[in-house]
Amino acid sequence: MMYLMIIYFGVHLLQAEKKKRSDEDARSLWTTEASGSVKLRIDEHCPQEPITVHQMFINCVKKYGKLPALATKTEDKLTTISFCQYYDRCRMTAKSFLKLGLERFHSVAILGSNSEEWFFSAVGAVFAGGFATGIYSTNSPEACHHIASDSRANIIVVDSNWQLDKILLIKDNLPHLKAIVQISGCLKKKLPNLYSWEQFMQLGQDIPDETLDGIIKSQKPNQCCVLIYTSGTTGLPKGVMLSHDNITWTACHASRAGDMQPAEIKQETIVSYLPLSHIAAQIYDMWTGIQWGEMVYFARPDALKGTLVHTLKEATPSSHMGVPRVWEKMMEKIKHELSRAAYLKRKLVNWAMSVTLDANLTYGKDEEKPFLFGVVNSLVIEKLRAELGFSNCEKFFSGAAPIGWDTYKFFLGLNIHLYEAYGMSESSGPHFMSGPQTYKMKSCGKVVPGCRCKIANEDAGGSGEVCLWGRNIFMGYLNMKDKTVEAFDEDGWLCSGDLGKLDEDGFLFITGRLKELIITAGGENVPPVPIEDAVKEELPIVSHAMLIGDKRKFLSMLLTVKCVFNLDTMEPTDDLSPEAVKFCQRLGSQATKVSDITGGKDKLVNHAIQEGIARVNARATSNAQRIQKWTILGKDFSVSGGELGPTMKLRRGGVSLNACMLLKIKYPVSLYFISTSGFQENNPGGGPLEMVQ
Secondary structure (H helix, E strand, O other): OHHHHHHHHHHHHHHHHHHHHHHHHOOOOOOOOOOOEOOOOOOOOOOOOOOOHHHHHHHHHHHHOOOEEEEEEEOOEEEEEEHHHHHHHHHHHHHHHHHOOOOOOOEEEEEOOOOHHHHHHHHHHHHOOOEEEEEOOOOOHHHHHHHHHHOOEEEEEEOOHHHHHHHHHHHHHOOOOOEEEEOOOOOOOOOOOEEEHHHHHHHHHHOOHHHHHHHHHHOOOOEEEEEEEOOOOOOOOOEEEEEHHHHHHHHHHHHHHOOOOOOOOOOOEEEEOOOOOOHHHHHHHHHHHHHHOOEEEEOOOOHHHOOHHHHHHHHOOOEEEEOHHHHHHHHHHHHHHHHOOOHHHHHHHHHHHHHHHHHHHHOOOOOOOOHHHHHHHHHHHHHHHHHOOOOOOOEEEEOOOOOOHHHHHHHHOOOOOEEEEEEEHHHOEEEEEOEOOEOOOOOOOEEOOOOEEEEEOOOOOOOEEEEEEOOOOOOEEOOOHHHHHHHEOOOOOEEEEEEEEEOOOOOEEEEEEHHHOEEOOOOOEEOHHHHHHHHHHHOOOEEEEEEEOOOOOOEEEEEEEOEEEOOOOOOEEEEEOHHHHHHHHHHOOOOOEHHHOHHHOOHHHHHHHHHHHHHHHHOOOOHHHOEEEEEEOOOOOOOOOOOEOOOOOEOHHHHHHHHHHHHHHHOOOOOEEEEOOEEEEOOOOOOOOOOOO
């Protein structure tokens, strides 16, 4: 009896200590504990009552219950479910997670392509008191292990046998793992605690509604419900803890800043294809969809390999979001199709696009345009947009990275204004939004109403570190106190690490990144992105440009040229892209392969690149910001190569390491030294050259 009493009082002491710790957390703006809670940033700028994800969904069902919510096309058959059905399936999923032993503040890790099951798993995990944790489908088994281990995943949901194989390699080293669920395909292996989706959905039938409702009622807006793992461009991915309030407030207010309409005014239709493990796609596709009653149409798993346009034509979305690389690929595809068109059609389209571009550059977005603009838009441009699936699309968003000016202008020629946003995982996605009412070329828009921004340590030009405040600011990095403390200043503002400036109208312009800032041996600070963008704008053949020169005497640049990608492996091939071939042909070059250009083989292309870089150098603000050496690498950057992250962001650390190995050991390259008197080839033989700086 005494033993039982000791256990009883011990448990109560632990619970009291845990509650005390939780109460202390609630007085702090951040926490790193899975079970922690935070002080919400409610003030006069954003006084709205905080709600949980479940409360948001209940509001959705009350308003939009009978409207179509999710649409999936399989084998030419379109299946649609309503918001009422969507909610019910999320509850069933939550019950099945509970049956499998999902513990409070542990995660359900989801590894796979976008699907209704991905949505059910994420929302169901939150309903059941766990965390929704996405894993990029391109992640290696080692990367999957890090996320599943760090988030204490009790259950992992995979979409295929291919993804299952990754988890089977690491499952024995995941002490918290209790079950694996496979969404599609026949189970090729019979293993304990491995379930098909159909088997899984039957498991929770004997879990009473009262049990699930009790868990739901115990949830608070200031507790964590979603983990977003950073793409790991520097070090291991960090688990960004997002609270119920982060999700529900952002879904409501950031989307309205982008002019997304509530379904009672107009039901928006969007296509879900970007990785849901990224906050931008998750907020835009899933949480905003619940908030405003959007219809989400799922693209095929191979959307980014060429089938996206087919889905767009079927779904005819009212708004569409892409990352810069998606817009670039779409541009390249259109250019390729135009190059194969009949001469008269090609001339007509190019003329119509030039008229449209000139009008959009000359006149404001909402200003009255010349009569000719209306004619070509009606007779030519609208038909082109329909061919892309954009016949009903009114809003086009670009996020996750800055978009190139050449891509931006190309779509202006199609009368498509790309609305850029700025934010990060740590701000639950967008903190600045562009939209029909808040638009300025090359800007990221204005701060989302209710959020705030300050520019710290401004230089003479008004540029400094962008710091953020609002209900969308994250709770902290899971299990990483030092990194969390580093993320905030002494007043609790999130320090983004990005350099930017605000104009007189409050529009944000990003000018670089603190960690990417190059400090030369002479002590001059050089932001690389504007120089890299300028080179790509001057030279349409260039796919990626990366400036290097930290602690060096001068700047050098690594270039890759545009090539065709293998659609099965997404690996870069040796074949030049149609746009690159066309660039070469205009010079009189016969090059059709990357290897025709590298190593100084093609003098015409090399000279054109030298001239382009010279034009960029002529506009440099100082000698220290001039490119002194450059080289063309033998392969374009890719996710699998380690140079790009999952959202196609440049991983500078990965590039620098790979490129140095390439330059010193593996690949015969030429570095070209650019002098004031002309261009001199440093290594005419094209042999392996160690970079001298």
